[in-house]
Amino acid sequence: MSRQTLPPEALDDTDRAILNSLQEGFPLTPRPFDDAGAALGLTGAELIGRLERLRAIGAITRFGPFYDAAAMGGAFCLCALSAPQADFDRIADLVNAHPEVAHNYARDHALNMWFVLATATPEAIAETAGQIEAETGLTVWRFPKLREFFIGFRVAA
Amino acid sequence: MTVLDDTDRRLIAATQAGLPLVEAPYARIAADLGLTETQVITRLSVLHARGVIRRIAIAPNHYALGMTANGMSVWDVEDAQAAGLGEKVGALDFVTHCYLRPRAPVWRYNLFAMLHGQSRAEVEQKRAQVRALLGAACRADDILYSTRILKKTGLRLKDG
Incomplete structure (x- = not known):
């Protein structure tokens, strides 16, 4: 995923309206692009074309259903470890090699690697945390959510 | 815990990376799985109603949209007040995720709130608002800025 900021002219008002509107939800209907597009003054084909472009330029990372691992009988857990700077990239590769690692961020703290396990x-x-400990020789601190407060997903485009 | 049947699992596997950008995406998925479009729409609706699907939507790239500063603010809040204060922090319109999590021997913070902004200065302003809201119930806080994305694939279930 790109961390580059797009130049302001990369998105027009219609693109911004699409980004704001489709963060809220997408219809479960036979012609969902027609239905979602109608609210934005676009045909389904125009909306698809816009989404293809937004994906190509990296303005969107995903489009589709967001599944809840816990509701499927699985689990999510935020984990952290302290990787020695000199060994950081090798440790990151060992961690990331596990398909259970959904995302992983370097952060500026003594606990400098924070990743989410989805199993x-x-x-x-x-089990996965234990494997990572065995492979890296580092303690994997686990921070499962105890409570989740209201989550606002929206980012104003 | 929710029981999923084999068809649900195949449907999840077929859609967890995203929906096809075609006029009739559910019909396309149905054709791939040997189902009807109505079956796909009905099953996805049921999964949504059961909370297995949290939402069907786009995920914008924060960075592309100029939200380049991303800080995980963490707070050591008195346990008895943590749930009530967490609700208030989570309700702030600039907080994108807010969780209560356990402490650890190397980690004193129990409340986590993700803050995003166009700059660290903007994130720090938001952090100050959270600090003001928590008041004396908060004994210490910190913020961990992300310096690099090492991986971001989202949820992927293994087969079975």
Whole structure:
């Protein structure tokens, strides 16, 4: 995923309206692009064309259903470890090699690597964390969510 | 815990990377899975109603949209007040995620709130608003800025 900011002229008002509107939801209807486009003054084909372009320029990272691992009987867990700077990239490769690692960020703190495990079963969180500990020789601190407060997903485009 | 049947699992596997950008995406998925379009729409609707699907939507790239500063603000809040204050922090319109999490021997913070902005200065202003809201119930806080995305694939379930 690109961390480059797009120049302001890369998005016109219609692109911004699409980004704002489709963060809220997308219809479960036979012709969903026609239906979503109608609210934006676009035909379905025009909306598809815009979305293809927004994806190509990196303005959107994903489009589709967002699944909840816990509701599927699986689990999510935020984890952190302290990787020695000199060994950071090798440790990141070891961590990222696990398909259970959904995302991973370097952060400026003594705990400098923060990643999320998403697994098909709750038990697999501890198993995967244990494997990462065995491979890296580092303690994997686990921070499962105890409570989730209102989540606003929206980013104003 | 929600019981998913084999068809649900195939449907999840076929859609977790995204929907096809075609006029009738659910019909396309149905054809790939040997189902009807109505079956796909009905199953996805049921999964949505059950909370297995949190939403069907686009995820914008924060960075592309200029939100280049991303800080995980963390707060050591008195346990008895943490749930009530977490609700208030989560309700702030600039907080995108807010969770209560356990402390650890190397980690004193129990409330996590993600803050995004066009600059670190903007994120720090937001952090100051959270600090003001928490008041004396907060004993210490920190913020961890992301310096690099090492991986971002989203949820991928293994087969079975």
